[in-house]
Amino acid sequence: MEILGTTLRVCVEDLESSVTFYEQLTGSKAMRFERGGVAVAAVGCFLLMSGPEHELEVLRKVSATIAVHDVDEAHAVLMSAGAKVVAGPVATPAGRNLIALHPDGSIFEYVDRQVTTGS
DSSP: OEEEEEEEEEESOOOHHHHHHHHHHSSOOOOEEEEEEEEEEEEEEEEEEEOOHHHHHHTTTTEEEEEEEEEHHHHHHHHHTTTTEEEEEETTTTTEEEEEEEETTTTTEEEOOOOOOOO
């Protein structure tokens, strides 16, 4: 499994002022979406998240988001290496993802850009 890149996850209180800062820092424009009551802005290698504390509490447990070519391949490699997939693979607005618990206790999200269409 080739890792294509990593996105740093940052929970913020004020998404608008944070987006302004990170856009200036990276020179990139934010891509925004909402998921499960959490407002999200992807800016460069940063994923900014703001929302209800009970939602953010869960999101803070995920150390980083790792981009891969194919989540199904990542699933197979993770399982054979001793990780436990705790969620997914599932379709998201930006592709597919899964959440994995590594044997050392770290939790990572794995994503691909293979967007599936509904029936």
